[in-house]
Amino acid sequence: MEYRKLKDQDQDGASAPEDVESLRGKPISAVGPVERTKWKRKSIVTLALTFLTSSQAILIVWSKRAGKYEYSVTTANFSVEALKCALSLAALARIWSNEGVTEDNRLSTTLDEVGVYPIPALLYLVKNLLQYYIFAYVDAPGYQILKNLNIISTGVLYRIILKRKLSEIQWAAFIILCAGCTTAQLNPKSDSVLQTPLQGWVMAIVMALLSGFAGVYTEAIIKKRPSRNINVQNFWLYVFGMAFNAVAIVIQDFDAVMNKGFFHGYSFITVLMILNHALSGIAVSMVMKYADNIVKVYSTSVAMLLTAVVSVFLFGFHLSLAFFLGSTVVSVAVYLHSIGKVQR
Template sequence: MQWYFVAALLTILTSSQGILTTLSQSNGGYKYDYATVPFLAEVFKLIVSSILLWREYRKLPNVRMTTEWKSVRLFPIPSIIYLIHNNVQFATLTYLDTSTYQIMGNLKIVTTAIFFRLFLRKKLSTLQWMAIVLLAVGTTTSQVKGCGAAFCDSLFSAPMQGYMLGVVSACLSALAGVYTEFLMKKNNDSLYWQNVQLYMFGAIFNMLRLLLDDFSGGFEKGAWWQRLLNGYTISTWMVVLNLGSTGLLVSWLMKYADNIVKVYSTSMAMLLTMVLSVYLFNFKPTLQLFLGIVICMMSLHMYFAPANMLVDLPIPTKVASATLDKISVEQRTDS
């Protein structure tokens, strides 16, 4: 049940990301360079993983760490995919409004399941496929506004490029997650050693992104390392720690559970964020939100509950024949 506790903790951390990010704003904007937050989060994860790896090595000198280049060279790939994904996200938002973008983002629930089946060769039952589709429906329902809102007139009025980019974004997100799970489970290396490799390349690529921003801006604001902590507050540091801790928990789930557990955690986190917004930001709950929560809870039960708890399964042939033989023996004994 360890993965269940980790998934619940991941749900809480993920749901607080949007809230902490909102609290870190000042007058509706950011006084800090938000591109530095992912970089510091990667550095935080790298430091924590290095310390944990060092402690593990002191206790178990024979801890498994594959250092061959043909294995190490695979770890930059998720960072590259996430880098492309982030740019596709910005491009998508130029065509879609925020509400439509959030609904399109629910496609990653289904795409993750598809890639999970194709690349990891994990077979899902019919009930589990139904649960995944139900989860996508539930999260989408929770975000749909009432027909009296202007949203109804603009739901399908966005250019086709926006919807296509939304599909690409969902595929990239799923591909990165499934590929990371493949890396974590392809051998018996220490989890902390695998994390060190992942986060080292993640920090490098985020640093290159900051350098690219400096060059494109002509170094008007100075080099990125000179303004790294400009405008940082306690709320900003909490965002960094939240992102770092979330990444560490996701890597644990990738190693010992799977991507579907992560999908459920992040989906439930979205609903929890909306519920918390009712109390923190005077968000008005809607009937759609309530229905979405009910549908997602049904989906959660369908996916993880044993099949015999959900449907009446037929008695296997062998068991049935054995029961009939026992009855016939008892009848002969009585006679």
């Protein structure tokens, strides 16, 4: 389905994020209970996404044994989608029990509504598979830094596809953020400016483009019907995610799954990683529903800093002066972005 159709259907709900942003600078007494609830919900899901993302790369690296994945990456991705689908259904069951079944929370839908979900589901499949293989070339902190390449791709696609204008300060903040991330990756003990090999950069760029487009498109889908319950929207997205991952299992790991079993090579860390990925995915959809993709990329940028700090204790990662300088620049970029929102 063409995005133009999605955008036309979304016009009534396009102002929802702006309503939340308009709270900035107002006294608490001037803000109604509905607005306070929206602001609180947005803050909670953003913080949740930051902490879940910061531990995501660490768990992926931790799940390796002797530098290799003993479990099937495709079955792990399928398990993530299945768990997200189950959590969405559990949340819906609770809503149905408390509020009953309504037009906005029923699972029954139209072909036009469901037909848009396979596109982001397929893009997320490819992106999720790449994030496992990229660790052959980068460590956990480096992965978080390279992930921030999607800041630029998301900003550009956000402007082109969603037609949302960003202020000059916000664009400047994007550039500064990328500069800060690059500075944080500088290795003073190496002759090369960037220690990531070409293969890692190629994977990171492809992941950034896929993540940016999938994120912007998913936001358009979720917001085209603001009153629609987010758990229903998540359910259909994850159903297609399960379907595509099932195809990936058949193509890539069919023999291994048939001979060794679906859960061969799984460990306690693998289970934690799957749970983390599932909760992160739900948090992302919540951020897109109640905020936007720009908030998401800044949240993951802050997660990069947390990952590096935790990696000091877990993997012996050393925080260089360049990292502290880069982290300071990232913090400045986040601050400039918040100012840009006010002046937009």
